Amino acid sequence: MKVCIPTAGKGGIDDHVGQHFGRAPTYTIVDTDTSEVEVIQNTGEHMGGTGLPPEFISKTGTHIMLCGGLGPRAIMMFEQFGIDVFVGAEGKVSDVVEAWKQGMLVEATDENACREHRHG
Numbered sequence: 001m002k003v004c005i006p007t008a009g010k011g012g013i014d015d016h017v018g019q020h021f022g023r024a025p026t027y028t029i030v031d032t033d034t035s036e037v038e039v040i041q042n043t044g045e046h047m048g049g050t051g052l053p054p055e056f057i058s059k060t061g062t063h064i065m066l067c068g069g070l071g072p073r074a075i076m077m078f079e080q081f082g083i084d085v086f087v088g089a090e091g092k093v094s095d096v097v098e099a100w101k102q103g104m105l106v107e108a109t110d111e112n113a114c115r116e117h118r119h120g
Contacts, residue, residue: 003064003100004029004057004083005093012037013094021070022046022053028093029060032101054078066096066105075108 006024007015018024023046029038043049043056054077057065065078065085078085085108089096099105 001032001064002029002060002062003032003066003097004060004062005066005089005096006042006053006068007039007093010039011093012039013092015039015093017066017068017089017091017093017096019068021067021074027053027057029062030093030097032097052077054081054083057081058083064100066100070108078108 005028006018006021007026007028008018008024009015010026012028013030015028022044024042025047026039026041029040038060040060042053044051044053054074058081062083065083066089067085067087068089069087070085075085086100086105087108088105089099
């Protein structure tokens with residue numbers, strides 16, 4: 001199963017979680033079956049590119065997104081791509097994956113989405 005984490009750089013499993021989901025410079029994808037690690041650049045519009053992170057992350061075969069927090073629109077987009085989102089991630093990628101495996105992260109909902117991203 002592939003899990004994806006927004007990250008601060010290219011440190012892979014030892015990198016730290018990027019605290020602003022859409023503006024994280026990279027996303028680290030960990031295959032929990034093979035332990036393979038891939039780091040991809042954030043090419044989304046928040047970083048001067050095109051598209052949004054859920055769109056290009058969905059093309060990597062990711063099943064689960066683990067992050068500190070994100071807005072309700074991003075949660076909805078991930079759900080449309082069949083990717084489950086969990087919030088509360090902090091620290092190193094390796095620690096976050098382990099916390100998720102142990103059920104310590106919370107599934108993202110509209111109620112626990114980042115408030116600064118609400119538009120209405």
